[in-house]
Amino acid sequence: MSKIVQCIPNFSEGKNITTIKKLIDVAKSTAGVTLVDHSSDENHNRSVFTLIGSPEGVEEVLVKLSKIARDNIDMTKHFGKHPRMGSTDVIALVPIKNITMEETVKLSEKIGERIYNELEIPVMLYANSAKKENRINLANIRKGEFEGMSKKLLEEKWTPDFGENKIHPTAGITAIGARSPMIAFNVNLNTNNLEIANNIARIIRGSSGGFKNCKAIGLLLEDKNIVQVSINMMDYNKLPLYRIFEIIKLEAKKYGVTILESEIIGLTPGKALVDSAIYYLQMNNFDYNTQVLENYLFD
Structure with missing residues (x-):
């Protein structure tokens, strides 16, 4: 094989x-x-x-x-x-x-x-x-x-x-x-205040006492005049994307700031996106292995 x-x-x-x-x-x-x-x-x-x-x-x-x-x-x-x-x-x-x-x-x-x-x-x-x-x-x-x-x-x-x-x-x-699969996940905020992005990154990353499977830094995107929380998700099975997204949304709200958009750099396992879909669509008893058509096509 x-x-x-x-x-x-x-x-x-x-x-x-x-x-x-x-x-x-x-x-x-x-x-x-x-x-x-x-x-x-x-x-x-x-x-x-x-x-x-x-x-x-x-x-x-x-x-x-x-x-x-x-x-x-x-x-x-x-x-x-x-x-x-x-x-x-x-x-x-x-x-x-x-x-x-x-x-x-x-x-x-x-x-x-x-x-x-x-x-x-x-x-x-x-x-x-x-x-x-x-x-x-x-x-x-x-x-x-x-x-x-x-x-x-x-x-x-x-x-x-x-x-x-x-x-x-x-x-x-x-x-x-x-290494195991990692997801490069960025979240952009509607502010150019880098201190806000740095504070949020500090809260969520494992090295600062946040989530063990999260690495994060704050960045200023000068061409867009906004800041970004740039994240490496080290284990999406233990730390789903939606959880980090919701924490960032909650922390940003304290500063009167909202999320503009998020992005994934490169490829991601499909299950990481399905997990977020299950959460936001509030699907009951959804089974990724048996209910996703592409799983059968790939086999």
């Missing part, structure tokens, strides 16, 4: 159409993988790709994409709202079919080793791939961002898993990790 892996590389470029097109072309032309989604955000100055394919295809495309990013994205000139530390900032690998998490971890190690050996970009392993406890959480690795990473790597506890204690001068450093 064929093994299928999902990979989600994040690139520190959301403005330069030429560079983004080069990345798309490589993603579409590499055998063994399919580009199923890509999005670019100028405020974040970041592009997120989602590909699925064989372990061999995923390995090959990620090395190729990392080379394009290295050669076309200069981190010394990069500025964006989203935290970042490298041209290929982070690569997530998710086991989808006929492949275990352990096998996916080994794949992440193989890719990390190749990226350093072939491109001279140091790599740290995170999430399920992490070899040290302080690297499980991606935010811990990325703290200090590109500008502070050279000094950070001099500390023994932050020695890269692959590479020396120094960043690539223009491409920075990359984090690679195997």
Whole structure:
């Protein structure tokens, strides 16, 4: 049976159409993988790709994409709202079919080793791939961002898993990790007061005493003159989207602010949306496994 892996590389470029097109072309032309989604955000100055394919295809495309990013994205000139530390900032690998998490971890190690050996970009392993406890959480690795990473790597506890204690001068450093499905979920508010978004993010994220399976930061979207609560939902089975949405709505109301819209970046498991539909439509005894037509079509 064929093994299928999902990979989600994040690139520190959301403005330069030429560079983004080069990345798309490589993603579409590499055998063994399919580009199923890509999005670019100028405020974040970041592009997120989602590909699925064989372990061999995923390995090959990620090395190729990392080379394009290295050669076309200069981190010394990069500025964006989203935290970042490298041209290929982070690569997530998710086991989808006929492949275990352990096998996916080994794949992440193989890719990390190749990226350093072939491109001279140091790599740290995170999430399920992490070899040290302080690297499980991606935010811990990325703290200090590109500008502070050279000094950070001099500390023994932050020695890269692959590479020396120094960043690539223009491409920075990359984090690679195997993990369970995650949902990138953003909620936009009808205010330009960043303090409000920061306060709400602080309330909901696990590191500040909020929800264990939630990571969140506040961002100012200058082109829209509004703020955003940018969220990573780490386990939608334990923390559904609607619960976070309702908490944000409640907290925003205290400031006389409402939600303008929400968005999902990249792909999401269908069940995460169905769970919210069940909640808002107040459906009784709905069974996702037996009552969703597409489940039978996919089988």
